[in-house]
Amino acid sequence: MPSPLDDLMERLRAVEAEIEVELAKRGEALRWHLENRRIVFEQGVERLHSAIKTTLSQYIRDANPWIVLTAPVIYALIVPFVLLDLGVMAYQAICFPIYKIPKVRRRDYLVFDRHHLAYLNLIEKINCAYCSYGNGVIAFAREVAGRTEAYWCPVKHARRVLGPHPHYQGFADFGDAEAYRAKIDQVHDRVKIERVG
Helix, strand or coil, X not given: CCCHHHHHXXXXXHHHHHHHHHXXXXXXXXXXXXXXXXXXXXXXXXXXHHXXXXXXXXXXXXXXXXXXXXHHHHHHCHHHHHHHHHHHHHHHHHHHHHHCCCCXXXXXXXXXXXXXXXXXXXXXXXXXXXXHHHHHHHHHHHHHHHHHHHHHCCECCCCCCCCCCCCHHHCECCCCHHHHHHHHHHHHHHHHHHHHC
C-alpha cells in the first residue's frame, strides 16, 4: 500500500508533467518549437528579434561601471567550474562502472541554445553561454553526487534540506535503521545481479 509520501511524490511527478506541457504551449505562443533537438522559429520571428536587439555599442555605452568592474570576478569562476567539470567527469568515468551506478549524461545538463536568440547581442550571448555552463556543471555535479549518495548513504537528514536532489525522497528516514539496511541491501543485490548477468 502506498504511503502518503508516495502519493505526494506521484502528485509531484504529475505536476511536473503538466509544467512541461505548459512550457511547450509557451514556446508555441512565442512562435518556436523543437524539431529533432533543433530550435525552429516561425517565419518573421528572427527579423522581429533582430529589430529588438540592443546594439553592442549601445550596450557598452549604457553599461553600469560597477558591473563592468565586477565582470572579472564573475568570469574568474570559469577556472573552478572547469576543474569541477573535469573532476566530476573523471570521478564518474572511474567509479561509476565499479559501483554499477548508471552514468549521468553530461549533455543533458549542459544546454547551450540561447545563441539562437537574435535579440541578444554578442556580449549577452557570451554571458548566457557562461551562465549555461556554470549552472549546467553544477547541475551535472549535483546529479553525480546525488547518485553517489543514493549508493553509499541513502539516509535522510534529521533537519530539512533545501532543494534536495531527486533521489533524496527515496532515502530511508533518519533513525530508521531497518529501512537503511534494506536500502543498502537493495543496492548490493542490484550490483550482484548485474555482475552475474
